[in-house]
Amino acid sequence: MANKKVKKIFTLGLWQDNPIYRQILGICSALAVTNLMLNSLVMGIGLIFVTSFSELTVSILRNYTPKHIRMMVQVLIISSFVIIVDIVLKAYYPSMSKALGPYVGLIITNCIIMGRCESYAQNNKPLYSFLDGIASGAGYAIILLIIAFFRELLGFGSIFGIQVLGEWFTKWTIMVMAPGAFFMLGIVIWIARSLLPSEEEDSLKGEAVS
Amino acid sequence: MKNIKKSFSYPIIFMILVTAFFTLVLSLLNYTTKDVIAQNAQIDEWKTLLYVFDVDYPNDNDKKIEELYKEHLKPFKVDDITIYGAEKDGKKLGYAFPVEGNGLWGTIKGYAAVDENLNTLLGVDFVSHSETPGLGGRIDEMWFKDQFRNIDLDRDNKNYLEYRPAADGNVDAITGATLTSKSVKNLLNQDIEEFKDLMKGEDLNGK
Numbered sequence: 401m402a403n404k405k406v407k408k409i410f411t412l413g414l415w416q417d418n419p420i421y422r423q424i425l426g427i428c429s430a431l432a433v434t435n436l437m438l439n440s441l442v443m444g445i446g447l448i449f450v451t452s453f454s455e456l457t458v459s460i461l462r463n464y465t466p467k468h469i470r471m472m473v474q475v476l477i478i479s480s481f482v483i484i485v486d487i488v489l490k491a492y493y494p495s496m497s498k499a500l501g502p503y504v505g506l507i508i509t510n511c512i513i514m515g516r517c518e519s520y521a522q523n524n525k526p527l528y529s530f531l532d533g534i535a536s537g538a539g540y541a542i543i544l545l546i547i548a549f550f551r552e553l554l555g556f557g558s559i560f561g562i563q564v565l566g567e568w569f570t571k572w573t574i575m576v577m578a579p580g581a582f583f584m585l586g587i588v589i590w591i592a593r594s595l596l597p598s599e600e601e602d603s604l605k606g607e608a609v610s
Numbered sequence: 611m612k613n614i615k616k617s618f619s620y621p622i623i624f625m626i627l628v629t630a631f632f633t634l635v636l637s638l639l640n641y642t643t644k645d646v647i648a649q650n651a652q653i654d655e656w657k658t659l660l661y662v663f664d665v666d667y668p669n670d671n672d673k674k675i676e677e678l679y680k681e682h683l684k685p686f687k688v689d690d691i692t693i694y695g696a697e698k699d700g701k702k703l704g705y706a707f708p709v710e711g712n713g714l715w716g717t718i719k720g721y722a723a724v725d726e727n728l729n730t731l732l733g734v735d736f737v738s739h740s741e742t743p744g745l746g747g748r749i750d751e752m753w754f755k756d757q758f759r760n761i762d763l764d765r766d767n768k769n770y771l772e773y774r775p776a777a778d779g780n781v782d783a784i785t786g787a788t789l790t791s792k793s794v795k796n797l798l799n800q801d802i803e804e805f806k807d808l809m810k811g812e813d814l815n816g817k
Binding site for chain 2: 461464465466468469472473476477480483484487488490491492494501502
């Protein structure tokens with residue numbers, strides 16, 4: 401039973417209900433940091449950390465939190481974890497902190513975290529909520545890495561900063577700029593949606609875009 | 611439990627407790643990492659100073675950067691402004707001074723270096739700014755900063771820097787970031803002028 405539930409959490413988060421191409425959440429940062437794979441990886445890890453621990457905390461406190469102030473409590477919890485990520489990056493990974501710049505602080509505005517806290521952690525046990533956070537965060541991170549892979553490869557001719565395409569390759573500068581992000585994101589959503597069974601279309605109702 | 615949660619004071623006490631807990635955790639974390647962050651900022655500043663004098667440094671070797679900084683640069687004060695004198699192989703390179711001004715979204719801070727006779731701009735680098743990433747934020751990119759090397763400051767008018775294609779242009783602006791580019795030009799022109807005035811009456815021998 402427990403195993404089944406865990407499996408379901410991960411298939412939903414990673415594939416069937418992936419935050420980016422199913423729920424269209426977290427688009428802002430998906431467009432912003434995907435010009436390099438390393439940035440996307442660190443952003444993804446940061447988001448996995450923040451989402452999972454926020455969901456865990458929200459879930460632990462869910463029976464004690466008065467309903468009408470739950471949003472305030474969630475924002476407080478999420479922002480605390482975001483600040484932790486920010487401080488840790490600044491202290492032990494300053495170059496990455498500089499590269500990501502304002503986007504670390506902007507993790508807090510990522511709809512995935514608040515969305516999962518509100519829809520999942522509020523009604524589920526701490527352990528499952530924690531796993532759900534990891535699954536959703538990983539679903540986000542994987543899509544970011546896929547987009548970043550193509551953008552970095554075509555835009556810089558490199559993967560994780562290692563040059564793989566030689567001098568002969570004409571760099572597609574547009575891929576590392578904003579339009580490239582929109583093209584890639586559109587293509588990824590298109591492919592993912594055409595691979596998914598269409599009967600699930602009905603479940604898409606009342607979603608926010610960030 | 612249900613009744614307590616509906617009471618007036620429970621939500622307030624609950625909120626205070628949760629806030630106090632997270633504030634405590636964050637301040638502890640902040641306290642323990644304060645020194646490391648300060649150290650990182652210091653190294654960043656040294657890198658900036660080495661860069662404006664075009665001294666090569668290894669990017670990830672903090673010890674070497676500190677050595678190079680101590681070997682080449684010497685801070686001194688003129689009217690409460692910290693200025694860095696630089697030497698290389700016993701030869702005087704020039705002076706670096708802090709520059710600061712309004713960008714599009716916030717204050718741009720950095721350093722500029724001029725040669726000994728205050729006639730040539732040696733280099734410019736920015737320590738902090740809050741310009742739009744990808745647009746104005748590109749003032750951090752090498753191609754932009756490298757343009758400010760060896761620019762003649764011996765001009766009649768006070769526009770030391772001018773963007774091409776103006777007749778006396780000597781650097782390129784950033785496409786799509788006109789306002790940031792303008793701010794950078796203005797703050798540099800103004801601060802170079804002020805620095806020249808500041809140094810006029812100073813006896814710089816041995817500094």
